Amino acid sequence: MNEILPKLPFWSNLSQEEKDLCDVSSVTNRYPAGQFLLGDCGGQQCLGMLHILSGELRAFILSEEGREITLFRLGAGDYCVLSASCILSQIKFETQLSVTKDAEVLVIPSGVYGKLMESNIYVRCFTYELATERFSTVMWVMEQIIFFGFDKRLANFFLAEYHRTGKTEIHMTQEEIAESTNSAREVVARMIHQFASDGLIESRRGVIILKDLTGLQNLT
């Protein structure tokens, strides 16, 4: 049996029959960075429940005009159920999923996962609980964009510093950046983390290094 399966949070609540079904149907896939797993960009429409073993995936939404909004990133140990949205009647939006770092992913295919959700309340509960957690994460992203436009504000600030000093290294603490952008330190910290994940900047103790000036410009 696949040695990962017993680590699934709902494993101990499965019947032997359900465990066997999981075992024969689940697969461990390797995906190279750059591959689209899910959605309009070349991925499948409904992959199943994913358990990321290594690497990194990025979940995003895509507008008709091709604009992307990163919702969250998934790393080793994380689960994803939005990739099984075809069996979740509650989820009517489409999530895109791409590989940002070479990844190894355990996949329980949608058909089988749907059966498990139907027959087992613990699988169902696990699924909706995880979706609820993502809801909260996504709300943070959305509030930032809609209310604060803080991505824009922070990018503007970094570019202004670059033009002022002519240097791509900004020697400021997060506290100082928060003050300068009229924001809170924890908001700055989260956005810096996001910018770094997007390859726009590099963040070290007390210094921000601008890596992608065009990318920053595109945010403003």
Add this chain to the structure above:
Amino acid sequence: MNEILPKLPFWSNLSQEEKDLCDVSSVTNRYPAGQFLLGDCGGQQCLGMLHILSGELRAFILSEEGREITLFRLGAGDYCVLSASCILSQIKFETQLSVTKDAEVLVIPSGVYGKLMESNIYVRCFTYELATERFSTVMWVMEQIIFFGFDKRLANFFLAEYHRTGKTEIHMTQEEIAESTNSAREVVARMIHQFASDGLIESRRGVIILKDLTGLQNLT
């Protein structure tokens, strides 16, 4: 016993003890239109699980600057668990809740509801399933605002028609409005429904009546 309780979706899965707990702790409250039930505007911080018996509530988020985004509306028969977010560790954002039409609401207080969620997997599952459904609704609202700015586009279109004809009645079908705004009929239908809920317009067969020109102007 409160005659509404047995209609709760998870009722048949409660133990007698849990049913008794529900019965002694739940209350049916009447709230007048205009009252804030939840959040920064004068409501409580964590009310509990709500079951709307009559009337209408509006769920929204509020920026520090006072900007509101309506997430969804709840009518007779609907449930709300975001109003019990203090006992949902997954939910880290704050929802505001106001009464838009005189309402009668069954409330299971957060403390008791938290106990039920802990002891009963069906209550837990119901809660997260409902939150997942709201997730999907909210994503639609967010996508409209971030990607399409269709609220803005539709408001602009209505105001342009008003300035063109000098009349607050626009005689057009949703199909015709969709064509004029370069959109899809179903998107127009949903946004018209939202504008009407917000009191900005009135919608009748083949005619839109502009009720709040300032409100429409504020959207653009």
